[in-house]
Amino acid sequence: MSKAAAIEAVNLTKQYDNGRGCRDVSIRVGKGEAFGFLGPNGAGKSTFVKMLVGLVTPTSGHARLLGEPIGTLAAKRHIGYLPELYRYQEWLSGEEVVRLHAKLCGIQRKVADERVPRLLEEVGLGLRGRDRVKNYSKGMQQRLGLACALVNDPAIVFLDEPSSALDPIGRREVRTILARLKAQGKTIFLNSHLLEDVEALCDRIALLNNGVILRHGSVSEVIHTRTRWLFKVGGLSPLLLEALREATGLPIRLAAGRENAPDSLNGLAPIWMEAELDNEEQAGWMNALIIEQGMTLYEVAKAKERLEEWFVEAVSGLSQRGERA
């Protein structure tokens, strides 16, 4: 028998009374893997996670977490879950909320005494742990939710938009926490619209639309192919552009989406060119060629949003984005 995957779903389907939800979703996530679940609003991502964590009963299909059928106590023991919409007991302090979760998970008091303050510290609530939740900001509540999700030291962590309420520093902190969890061998299932975070953390991704998986693949396949580079140059003419194309053998073009003046190929105004390159060495070679041809090089930029492009390209051509009409 093959070793149990951390998450294995086969044709998992939830059809709500209004016909929405998600259909025939099959995925396999290995132990220690970080999996990114993407999709436009209403695509069915939260529904799928809620089925896996046992909060929504599937209409059909089945799934297991570390070999245990979803919805069972045995499966739930393995998981930590940060829901997209969270609400904690406002009258308790943050520390009391995490302790309550520890108690519900059957964690011994002695263990909780060590773990709860440490977790609060890790999520950046160390100084505010004694404050009541009603005085917490949205971002603080989200941090609290993360501490609750980790209190049972779960093997699989489900995070539904864990950084949506956080400021840039908070996002970076959560990214560090997730990277540490991954390094500890935990399996991470991440629903997020923050594609940079997904790109930084995840090994594989799936894209859901209208409740079905539209695409899936490894992040390296999607983003570590050729990278788009941009060069802002002065003195470019049609002749020089052609010369650059010939010298490099690359389909160099004027950059789409950049503000290039219509008559900018007259060599007066600076202009953005773009080219798909394999590596930084090629970019250096392009720089040298530009200068050699007597042009001015103002700026070189690497277009970083490969995953974003992948997402936009997959979704924008669809007649129905996200959920069915």
Ligand SMILES: Nc1ncnc2c1ncn2[C@@H]1O[C@H](COP(=O)(O)OP(=O)(O)OP(=O)(O)O)[C@@H](O)[C@H]1O
């Ligand atoms: N309890 C429910 N009853 C009926 N329809 C629901 C219910 N929960 C969700 N839906 C519908 O199912 C579809 C998928 O919703 P879901 O929340 O899973 O999407 P999502 O991909 O997580 O979206 P978002 O990115 O906006 O959070 C939507 O059309 C939503 O309106």
